[in-house]
Amino acid sequence: MSASRPNRPSSTPGWGAPLQLVLRLLVMGLGLGVITGTALKLLAPRLAGSGQPGPAVPASLAPPGLSSLPRGLGLGRFEPRSELTALSQKWAQLASVHKDLQASGYLLVLDDGRFAQLNPERPLPAASSIKTPILLAGLEELDAGRLTWNEPLTLTKEVAGGGAGWMASRPLGSRFPFWEAATEMIRVSDNSATNLLIKRLGGKASLNARFQALGLTGTVINNWLPDLDGTNTTSAHDLARAIALVDTGEKLSPRARDLFREVMGTSRTNTLLPLGLLMGLGGDSADPDSDLLGHGVTVLNKTGDIGIAYADGGLIELPNGQRAVAAFLVKGPFNDQRSTDLIRAMAAEVARSLIGKPRASAAPRP
Template identity: 30%
Template sequence: MPFPTQNDLSKTFINNYNLSNKKHTRKKMQKKQAKKFGIRLLVIFLISFMVYQTFLNTYDYLFLRRIQNTSIQIPNDPAFYNQAEKYLANEDFLNTRFLGSIAFEKPLMKHISPTRPMTNLTKRLKNLASKYPSLEPGIFIWDISSGQYVNINADKEYPTASIIKIPILFQLYKRAEMGLINLNEKMSLQEYYITGGSGFLQYKPVGTDLSVYNLAQIMIQESDNTATNMLLSAVGGTNGLNRVLRSWGFSQTHMSDLLPDLYGTNVSTPKDIGTMLYNIDNPDFLTLKSRANIVNIMSHVKNRFLIQAGLPSNAEFIHKSGDIGSMLGDAGIVMLPDGRKYVIVIMVKRPWNLYSAKEFIIKASEITYNSFATRNY
């Protein structure tokens, strides 16, 4: 085999050099392409994240806005609109509080249209309150048929305790109507749901399965805090519930903490809670089947020692009570034997666990019922 000539060596060197140069060029192109690909991925991620957040903020509204309700009342009180500080905690993102909008013009719940105050009943209840100077009661009573009302601190915020479970129940059924929740589907008890306070689920073993409907019964009837935390996760957590409350037109009701919320950070007003209860009769808010299920659940609450203790046995009552150290309350709808109905919400701030708050609620309930029974408002 002949030795390579100088010309052959030069060609080989040039070929190797060109090959090396091509490899170098290819690597540079690959790096540029990888860099472009990385930038594209980052842009796609950022856009996806922004779309996701937009979706979260409008999700419930986009579905719920389908409800058309021409008889919704717009609040006239300017103070009702000037509540920025009150609902700053309605939204939280990455531990940053920010302002969420309130659906004032077209709330998805009918809002109560009061006609005239019940002066006699208001005077009796204020006289009763004067006998309990250490208590700070908030009372809202509304005659569903006539629109007459009692408002004693009813627009003032109070800790809700377990009364906050009412809007959770409502939203559960709203999502079931949308097909987003199956009431017969099982949820599994996990360690992170378990909490103290009222209820027996905290003592059940992890992995226990219960249907969503069964959890709703336990949440309301037994006031089970663990069941509440499970269902809260199904309706979007505290932020999801707050978004819904805003779409319903409430600026003074918000949930800041999971239950048991012993320090009373979850708040509402007696009037807001009364408005929610009134919407159990609103066919534009929930279907007849959903409303019937809600009435059935709320008619079997185990705590019958507050408003119900001041009612005769022939009066029907659906309700939800709440009890923490600083607040005792009860909220529901009373039906008299003649078919008349009234909404009654009593929330009492008190020195820690003061028993006289219970006495006050029972007596206020008795005075109210007797006023309706005798039509002496």
């Protein structure tokens, strides 16, 4: 008979299995932590750039002073809320003195919605003021990647325009980069540069459709510039809105918005809106832009002048940090000084209403 095997005691569970479980949980926890941290790191810039507010920090957990810090300056909105009736009435009084002049005026403080108006949506000859919405349309195409900043534009007989500017004096076939045409269109109001942009942006009909989509209902291009007959139209409301769409961030990326401001800042003519504002502050100068800086005021504007009509529209940076858009148009007899005087007078009332009396220390800059 074979020897029987001795009975072995039944095995009892030891520490091996629990330790393995704990180690697995630790490894899984570390892995999830790494994955979560990496994901948050990658998503943080996108979340920050989305413009959406983050979760509120409880006051008890916030570092000292954090709850009182501003989240950033607001961009404002093109949204009229409360009318400055005294200012609107003053504009109406100024215009009523000249029965043979047609006037349009509009002002909106982007930060709080205060506004004034005088026939704000009346279409009047735009003259060169229509170049502001054309610049907006061009920068929209740049933003969309459908044109480049240095794309060459060719001068042809069709687009060579008389009047303001120097590009028409160049030989046909000359090529100008888009940035130069856009800048000269505003800086010296070059009409050929403007026509180059109109053609590159699809022509008159295409631009008119774009203006309608932007809510610029009275802005229409019927003829190439200089359009001395005044067939191209816009309104004070449209000019103010075109500038506000950019400054409030509703249209254009931040970089394209910077380009818009830089180009608008090159405009040489400052004898209407800027000078009128300065006159409202008790000043008068051959260089109103410089003197306005002494009052804490900056104006980025574009004028229009075809003799039978004058216009000016711009962004006004106020001493209290707020921003406003204002625009004025007047149609009247050819080269009638009352038209430009009326624009300056209405702009002066804007300064008196929004800024009041000038600071005692404010003085013309040398």
